[in-house]
Amino acid sequence: MSQSVPMPTPSTVLLGAAGEALQWLHLPLANRHGLVAGATGTGKTITLQILAEGFSRAGVPVFCADIKGDLAGISQPGKPNPKVEQRAVATGLDDFSYEGAPTVFWDVFGQQGHPIRATVAEMGPLLLARLLELNETQEGVLNIAFALADDEGLLLLDFKDLRAMLSHVAERAPELSAHYGNVSKATIGTIQRRLLTLEQQGAEHFFGEPALELTDLMLLAPDGRGAVNILAADQLVQRPRLYATFLLWLLSELFEELPEVGDLQKPKLVFFFDEAHLLFDDAPKALLEKVEQVVRLIRSKGVGVYFVTQNPLDVPQGVLGQLGNRVQHALRAFTPADQKAVRAAAATFRANPAFDTQAAITEMGVGEALTSTLQPGGAPGEVQRTRIRPPRSRMGVVTLEERKAAVEHSPLAGKYDTAVDRNSAYEMLRDRAATVPEDDAPHPAGPAPVSGGNPWGTMGRPASSGPWGGLPNPSWGDAAPPAANRGRRRQMAQPKASAGGGLLGEILGGGNGRRDSAAGALAKSVARSVGSQVGGQIGRALVRGILGSILKR
Incomplete structure (x- = not known):
């Protein structure tokens, strides 16, 4: 037939x-x-x-x-x-x-x-708090951890990044309480236990990179x-x-x-x-x-x-x-x-x-x-x-053979199959503790800049047009397009709530996720407060606006 x-x-x-x-x-x-x-x-x-x-x-x-x-x-x-x-x-x-x-x-x-x-940053503190069944106080501390990560340019990509960030917040609890609000080590311990429960259900496989691009769920065959x-x-x-x-x-x-x-x-x-x-x-x-x-x-x-x-x-x-x-x-x-x-x-x-x-x-x-x-x-x-x-x-x-053949001939073959563990909050905090005395460790000047512009064009499709109405051109045959040539929705994969992006982020140097050089630290000391307070607050308000409106109590 x-x-x-x-x-x-x-x-x-x-x-x-x-x-x-x-x-x-x-x-x-x-x-x-x-x-x-x-x-x-x-x-x-x-x-x-x-x-x-x-x-x-x-x-x-x-x-x-x-x-x-x-x-x-x-x-x-x-x-x-x-x-x-x-x-x-x-x-x-x-x-x-x-x-x-x-x-x-x-x-x-x-x-x-x-x-x-998905990255932890993409999940966001509000949705994570709901899923972890946190109370209002615990949710507030989780928000502080995300806010501090924004202000210091620390990328939250996987579970070990979030765990390291919570431990970092606990270590600096007295200092952070004056600026962000009260932080209790007992509360952080409760959040860590809830994270362990979720992790035991396999969440470590879900959180990480490369993160799913929604356009890859909207492909058309030839x-x-x-x-x-x-x-x-x-x-x-x-x-x-x-x-x-x-x-x-x-x-x-x-x-x-x-x-x-x-x-x-x-x-x-x-x-x-x-x-x-x-x-x-x-x-x-x-x-x-x-x-x-x-x-x-x-x-x-x-x-x-x-x-x-x-x-x-x-x-x-x-x-x-x-x-x-x-x-x-x-x-x-x-x-x-x-x-x-x-x-x-x-x-x-x-x-x-x-x-x-x-x-x-x-x-x-x-x-x-x-x-x-x-x-x-x-x-x-x-x-x-x-x-x-x-x-x-x-x-x-x-059959297993039929499924394997479908995966190998998929237009997305090779794009998501290998996990990527980039330099993020866990590595940054580890390197900071290993190379600089704790009392003298300079804080990053500002958060990472928001990457790219709006990738969505008309009706939710990528701005660049293709032969099939602007959607990625998938090959349903034997050869898949090289993964290196595919577009990425989140090239930097930084938190959606990243603040101080654009020109200010470039001036402050907070987007590279590394500590300031000794020469640059002094020059940036004044701009640091601007980047962390003004940029952080405005950036979070703008970029998390939609998700916050959905999930906020």
């Missing part, structure tokens, strides 16, 4: 058929988010797979968290099967063919795909299909705190970096978060409110967020109310709690007089679902009992 068949209706994604009526997800409304729910074994993963395929064929990049490993089959063509082909025709796929999607594999641990990393980014999460899901860290960081990064674009003809990016309850379990109320805020506002950035979970009640009501496109597979009502979930799921749909929604939820078989999508104009459609169409790609796992 043909391996490349264009979408018959570029503005829609086919879900399946309800009797003779085909059910579509409308791309101009796909950034209004969605929910895929249902009991184990009812077909949620297949629904996720056909949605990802549909978005990819429409030129929309996709990000999926693969919890069980069976979503990876989307990278391979399906095997010929008469029953699959009959169902495809019965559910509206008259042009059905077997084909895999252009796929990029990712893995926080770097074992089943390209590593995903035939115009969007890349399907699959995060291997079978190990990550066993570390729920790290899993939540990753999801929240990625949402906040997208919200902060992408420009406002309003409603587009199709999303710029669609995210599927499987096992969504792990994001919300035991989360404090303040954090849930911030997640709700991000989900509500990120729509205007052109990003659609789709939660996949067993029970709609797993998603907080404030977030659930933002999900306009719904696919509800069967639920089992064996206990009073199950019956409550069925009633709650039925109540979220626009009723259809043709059948009882609550009864249908418990009666549906595998591969059936209740669907309700936003119609042109934004109104929710009546709930329909739908037979979900089959995917064009493989339904199941991939």
Whole structure:
């Protein structure tokens, strides 16, 4: 069969058929988010797979968290099967063919795909404080550590940098308390213990360089299909705190970096978060409110967020109310709690007089679902009992050889695979202590300068144009572009809150992360206070403005 068949209706994604009526997800409304729910074994993963395929064929990049490993089959063509082909025709796929999607594999641990990393500075003190479940006093001390790193030009890239910075703050507690506020060594000890807990869940693999560039999640294949980014999460899901860290960081990064674009003809990016309850379990109320805020506002950035979970009640009501496109597979009502979930799921749909929604939820078989999508104009459609169409790609796992080949032939091969440990806060503080007596050690004149300008152009794409609408030119063949020639979103990878950048940072010499020379120290002594106080305060206020507005209490 043909391996490349264009979408018959570029503005829609086919879900399946309800009797003779085909059910579509409308791309101009796909950034209004969605929910895929249902009991184990009812077909949620297949629904996720056909949605990802549909978005990819429409030129929309996709990000999926693969919890069980069976979503990876989307990278391979399906095997010929008469029953699959009959169902495809019965559910509206008259042009059905077997084909895999252009796929990029990712893995926080770097074992089943390209590593995903972020720097501690990119995570920021507010988000880290939420994830570490710090109280207000502990959060304040963590903010002091980040502020001091800004003022002294110390780069916070990985966990050992943050640990060294906290120890440095503890050593200078009496001096810093007069300028930044009270610093307690006991409080720092508590933060260090919380960091140890997160580190034991594998966070040392996540924090570091090279950091992920968001544009690498928005690649297009040469035939115009969007890349399907699959995060291997079978190990990550066993570390729920790290899993939540990753999801929240990625949402906040997208919200902060992408420009406002309003409603587009199709999303710029669609995210599927499987096992969504792990994001919300035991989360404090303040954090849930911030997640709700991000989900509500990120729509205007052109990003659609789709939660996949067993029970709609797993998603907080404030977030659930933002999900306009719904696919509800069967639920089992064996206990009073199950019956409550069925009633709650039925109540979220626009009723259809043709059948009882609550009864249908418990009666549906595998591969059936209740669907309700936003119609042109934004109104929710009546709930329909739908037979979900089959995917064009493989339904199941991939072999180790197939995964390895996909990683080796990826357009990002070699870019993230090797960790980089640059000179940063840990090394700077170690060298300072080893070479200069503590009482005579000169402080760096100022913080590191902010690198580069705004890398985003129209609709969140790089300012430099390329042959595929300004996106990086990926090679889906045998050769990958040399890593040295790729652009970097954060060349210096310094904290987002870096202050005193630009011309002032160059004059003060704080951007090189090294101690001032003996000759320069005297000349810079006056400018030091300007760089640390004025530059630090203004820079932090400007550069952390967006993230602070999201996460600040």
